[in-house]
Each structure stands twice: as structure tokens, then as C-alpha cells.
Amino acid sequence: MAALCRLVRSRTQLIAALGCSASRQKHTLPDLPYDYGALQPHISAEIMQLHHSKHHATYVNNLNVAEEKYKEALAKGDVTAQVSLQPALKFNGGGHINHTIFWTNLSPNGGGEPQGELMEAIKRDFGSFGNFKEKLTAVSVGVQGSGWGWLGFNQDQGRLQVTACSNQDPLQGTTGLVPLLGIDVWEHAYYLQYKNVRPDYLKAIWNVISWENVSARYTACKK
Numbered sequence: 001m002a003a004l005c006r007l008v009r010s011r012t013q014l015i016a017a018l019g020c021s022a023s024r025q026k027h028t029l030p031d032l033p034y035d036y037g038a039l040q041p042h043i044s045a046e047i048m049q050l051h052h053s054k055h056h057a058t059y060v061n062n063l064n065v066a067e068e069k070y071k072e073a074l075a076k077g078d079v080t081a082q083v084s085l086q087p088a089l090k091f092n093g094g095g096h097i098n099h100t101i102f103w104t105n106l107s108p109n110g111g112g113e114p115q116g117e118l119m120e121a122i123k124r125d126f127g128s129f130g131n132f133k134e135k136l137t138a139v140s141v142g143v144q145g146s147g148w149g150w151l152g153f154n155q156d157q158g159r160l161q162v163t164a165c166s167n168q169d170p171l172q173g174t175t176g177l178v179p180l181l182g183i184d185v186w187e188h189a190y191y192l193q194y195k196n197v198r199p200d201y202l203k204a205i206w207n208v209i210s211w212e213n214v215s216a217r218y219t220a221c222k223k
Contacts, residue, residue, distance in 0.1 A: 026064045029057045030100055038108040042204040044193045052103070055188050059095030059168070066092055094168035098148060101182050107210035114211035118218045125160040132162070136183070137202050139164045146186040151214070152177025153221050178221040181214045 032052055037045035066088040073081035113119065113129050126132035132151075139162050140149025147166045154161050154177055165171055171179040183205060190201035 027060050027067075027096060029053075029060050030103065032103050034106075034108055039106060039208045042207045043106075043190075047188075047190065047192050050192075051184075051189060052099075055186075056095070056099040059092045059099065062088065063092035063096050090170075090173075091168050094170040094173070097170045097173075098168055098182055098184070101179055102184050104213050105181050105210055106205075106208045107213070108208065110210040111207040112211065114215055116215060118211070118215040121160050121218065126162075132160075133206065136162045136181075137199075140183045140185050140202055141199055143185050149183040149185060150177070150179060151181040152179055153218060155221065178217075180217045180221070181209065 029052070032048070035045075036048040036052070039048060066085055070082060070085045070089065073079075073085065114122065119129065122129055122132045126135060136149055136151060143149065143164050143166070145166070147164055147169070148171070149164050150162065150171045152161050152163060152171050152175065153159075156176075160180075161177055163171075163175060163177065165174060171177050171182070183202065185198060185202075187196070190198065194201040194204075
């Protein structure tokens with residue numbers, strides 16, 4: 001019974017994050033708020049095009065397929081099929097959620113340091129912006145295989161936290177933290193430009209972080 005409750009709760013969290021219901025339209029690939037080449041030289045146009053139009057698009061397409069199958073399983077009362085679809089919903093739903101956040105976390109006018117309340121919170125919870133940057137970089141470098149490094153907000157404690165998620169696990173759906181800044185460390189996010197040297201990619205990506213977007217997310221999650 002406990003396992004079934006966890007399954008239902010996990011599915012409910014993912015539905016809430018995706019904003020989907022049985023009557024909603026299919027998920028679509030969001031447009032980027034900038035051109036594929038806008039983040040050069042830090043992230044190449046080729047990487048951005050493949051990452052957005054191929055990888056993210058695949059998550060969207062597979063999520064729609066999985067949701068359609070899940071709806072059919074619900075209609076039939078087929079619990080076995082519902083359970084078997086959970087990995088596909090989590091992986092592709094997480095991939096869609098994560099990348100939708102990621103694109104807005106980046107900007108050709110990014111870089112530097114945040115201002116205002118977000119900077120104050122970073123200093124409060126990490127000591128300094130430099131300490132925070134080092135911690136998120138280290139967590140992201142340390143992801144084994146594929147995954148994401150995250151800055152999230154713990155609403156229960158009212159504090160910022162840095163953590164990592166494996167594969168495409170969505171931050172809020174798996175940890176409860178509200179996502180503010182995500183760094184994709186799957187190799188498709190950097191290999192064509194940085195080969196297997198993940199630390200070089202992580203050093204470069206700080207130059208295109210949109211602190212305006214991260215700050216807006218922080219303000220919104222505190223309301």
C-alpha cells in the first residue's frame with residue numbers, strides 16, 4: 001500500500017509540473033527566446049540546434065505518446081500498464097520540464113552576478129557568490145553519467161539549496177525543491193564543442209546565465 005501511495009504521489013507531482021490533464025492539448029516544443037547562435041562562443045550554434053530541435057523535441061514527442069498510452073490504461077482500469085508507463089513519463093516528462101527551464105536560464109546578455117534579493121539569499125545561504133558558484137560547479141562536475149546540477153529553493157526551510165539529479169529526473173518532482181537554475185550535464189549539451197571535458201563547459205556556461213530569469217523564479221516561488 002505504501003508503494004502504491006508513493007507511485008500515485010509521484011505521478012500527481014509530475015502532472016502538476018507539466019500542467020497537464022486528460023483534456024489538455026499535446027505538449028509542444030517551446031521556441032527559444034534567442035537564435036541558435038546567440039550564445040556563441042560559449043555554446044555553439046550547432047550544439048544549440050541539435051539540443052533544442054532534436055533532443056528536446058524527442059522528449060516532447062515521447063511524452064505525448066506515453067501520456068496517450070497512460071490515458072488509455074486509465075480508461076481500461078489497467079493498473080499494470082499504468083505502472084509500466086511510469087519510467088517513460090518520468091524520463092520524458094522530466095526532460096521536457098528540465099529543458100524548458102534551461103533555455104530560459106540562458107541569455108546572450110547573461111553572465112556576471114545576480115542582484116537584489118537573490119544575491120542576498122545566495123550570500124546568506126552560501127557565504128558568498130563565489131562559494132555558491134564553486135559548489136554548483138562541483139556538484140555538476142560530479143554527476144556520474146548524465147544528469148543536471150541545480151539551484152533550488154526549499155520552501156519549507158525558506159533557503160536555497162544546491163543539488164544534482166540523475167538522468168532527466170525533475171527537481172521538484174523528485175526532491176520537492178523549486179527549480180531556479182538548472183545546468184544540463186548530459187554530453188549532448190557540450191560534447192561537440194568541449195569533448196569530454198565537462199569542467200570547461202561548466203566554466204563557460206556561467207557567461208550566459210540569465211540572472212534576471214533566475215531572480216524572477218526566486219521572487220515567484222516566495223509568493
